[in-house]
Amino acid sequence: MERTVVVTGASSGLGLAFAKHYAARPSTRVIGLDISPLPAPISTLKNVSFYEVDVTSEESLAKVTNDLTGQPVHLLLHSAGIRGLVRSPNPQGQNVAALETLEAMDRTTFLRTLEINTWGAFTTIRAFLPFLKLTASLPSATSTSSSTPPPIPPKVIIMSSRMGSISSNTTGGGYAYRASKAALNAVIKSLSVDVPGVVVLAIHPGRVETGLVGWKEEGAIGPEESLETCLEIVEGVGLEGSGGFVDRFGDEIGW
Template sequence: MPTILITGAASGLGLGFLSAYSSDPSNNIIAVDKTAIPSPASEKAICFEVDVTSEAAIQSLAKKLQGRPLDLVVHSAGIRGLVPAVEASHPSDVASAETLEVMDEATMLRTFQINTLGTFILVRALLPNLRASVTQARVIVMSSRMGSVSYNKTGAGYAYRASKAALNAIVKSFSIDVPSVAFVLCHPGRVATGLVKCREEGAIDVQEAVEGLLPLFEGWGKEDSGRFYDRFGAPIGW
């Protein structure tokens, strides 16, 4: 009976992964989010409210999970990195809230705190649990193609691009420093998750994204550690 920990489990992709994995009674599920996780998915999981920007909260979670092996961590917690005031005044124009002209220090710092630093502190705190797995423990991190420097042909997106590029570097280092655990970065596609106030053109539903990703998750292992894939399993350049 594998034990699976899912972050960002109260909404979006995290909730989608929680619902999908909870449908298999052989899975032991731990769900983590900064807010309460809605039922019925929460009824099949052990739930913790944890703010990933708080190292104290993460250490408290680690203490509660002490001695409990983790076989899979699916890390979905993150934000889009838009300037709040601009997004509020132009909710249907995502691009306008992340341009060179409007980007500000507070938005950059908060985006890094959640997307990058929060991931580092959380995953590092869970390493004893991952190392205790009797199988090949895996950590699958939701990244974004926007974090690929080689893919950037259009500019802008300052907070999101930079935070995800830094996230990619951190996860790559994890894959080298902790070879007993497989660390995989995944671009889930443009998914209608509620990270922005509108539905972006070409966005797919959470259920479609999750149904496509789960078979990939099951196939990724040690040989994929430190790699970056899209939602179809194709490699993404750094």
């Protein structure tokens, strides 16, 4: 049976790594979403469909969902997001922390970060829920026969961040990003309660080298290194893990 995987933030970083991985798997259709064009050569693959989408816009997302009428979605990987750094003509010696301090933070940056990281995730997940629920209703997803493998429930996997953990915050700063990810975690927890037939999980993928910052941060890992460990969580988690917040090794992170 064909499996449909939706990946947001598919044009770069970890989102692109996820898209490439699933595009290479047999009988898998990948639907990539991003506000920027999908790079070649993945954009030319027959089993990849790409939509230029603003995840904060319900009208923009409808361009995708209108094409999916009656099509089950098995996995939604939400990687779209921004870091929440105050704009500066001089990145202050490439010091990320200096662009998100108490003194530097401004209203525009704060609200835009919340809009993309929190509202954008909520809007995207809600748009695809009917197609995920359709998967949950299929015989293969509900069968409990001892002669068949355990059913694989539809899944929503969201790239969150340890910076969204209030209990883990011992260094301060990062106001917009921390707030947006903490709010996102609250959304994820509520979704796991309201949609019991769909796995909803927050993953901290590590400090991944992406386009969110214009340079490589110290200690950042490549998307492929993060992907390798995240995939074990993505493929292995079941309904019992829904509503969780874990790192890329599967260890629980405190709220």
